[in-house]
Amino acid sequence: MILKRLKFLCFAAIVLNYKVAYADEMTLKESESIKSEVMLSFKQLSDSVKAVNIDKYLSFFDQKKFTSLNENGTVYHSYTDxxxxxxxxxxxxxxxxxxxxxxxxxxxxxxxxxxxxxxYDSGVVLKSGEEFSVSGAGTQVWSKSKGGWLLVNVSSSMKPVNK
Structure with missing residues (x-):
C-alpha cells in the first residue's frame, strides 16, 4: 500500500512539473504575441503623428480611462483636456x-x-517655418480593449535643449 502511494505521489509530481513547465512556455508565447501586438499599435500611433493625422492619433487613446503625466510636471485626469x-x-x-x-x-x-x-528624437517644421528638434523619453501604458490596444496612460520627459 505504501509503495502504491509513493508511486502515485511520484507520478503526480511528474505530471505537475510538466504542467507548470508547459504553462510557463505558453505564458512566454502569449507574452511575445502581446509584445508584437503592442509594437504594431505603437508603430501605427507613430505613423499617425508623422502624417500629422490628429483623428487617427487620438483613436489610440482610451477616452474613459486616460491619464497622463506631462513634461512640465502637470497631470491630466481627463482625456478631454x-x-x-x-x-x-x-x-x-x-x-x-x-x-x-x-x-x-x-x-x-x-x-x-x-x-x-x-x-525619441524628433525634428519638426512648423507651418510658421520655424524648425526645432526635441529629444527625450516616454512611457506608455497600453490596455487591451474590444477594438485593440489603447493607451490609458502616457508620460514623457525632454532632454535639456543644447544652446
Whole structure:
C-alpha cells in the first residue's frame, strides 16, 4: 500500500512539473504575441503623428480611462483636456523632418496590460517655418480593449535643449 502511494505521489509530481513547465512556455508565447501586438499599435500611433493625422492619433487613446503625466510636471485626469491640447498643438506642425524611436521595450504585465518605454528624437517644421528638434523619453501604458490596444496612460520627459 505504501509503495502504491509513493508511486502515485511520484507520478503526480511528474505530471505537475510538466504542467507548470508547459504553462510557463505558453505564458512566454502569449507574452511575445502581446509584445508584437503592442509594437504594431505603437508603430501605427507613430505613423499617425508623422502624417500629422490628429483623428487617427487620438483613436489610440482610451477616452474613459486616460491619464497622463506631462513634461512640465502637470497631470491630466481627463482625456478631454489632453485632446484639447493635441487639437491646438498638432495643427501647427507642417511636417516631421524625422521622428525616431530607440531603446524601445515592451513589458507585459498581464494579458490585457503592457508598458512600453522608449527614447525619441524628433525634428519638426512648423507651418510658421520655424524648425526645432526635441529629444527625450516616454512611457506608455497600453490596455487591451474590444477594438485593440489603447493607451490609458502616457508620460514623457525632454532632454535639456543644447544652446
Amino acid at each position: 489632453f485632446e484639447k491640447l493635441i487639437r491646438q498643438q498638432l495643427p501647427m506642425v507642417k511636417t516631421y523632418k524625422h521622428l525616431v524611436f530607440k531603446n524601445v521595450k515592451v513589458t507585459v504585465i498581464n494579458p490585457d496590460t503592457a508598458i512600453l518605454v522608449n527614447e
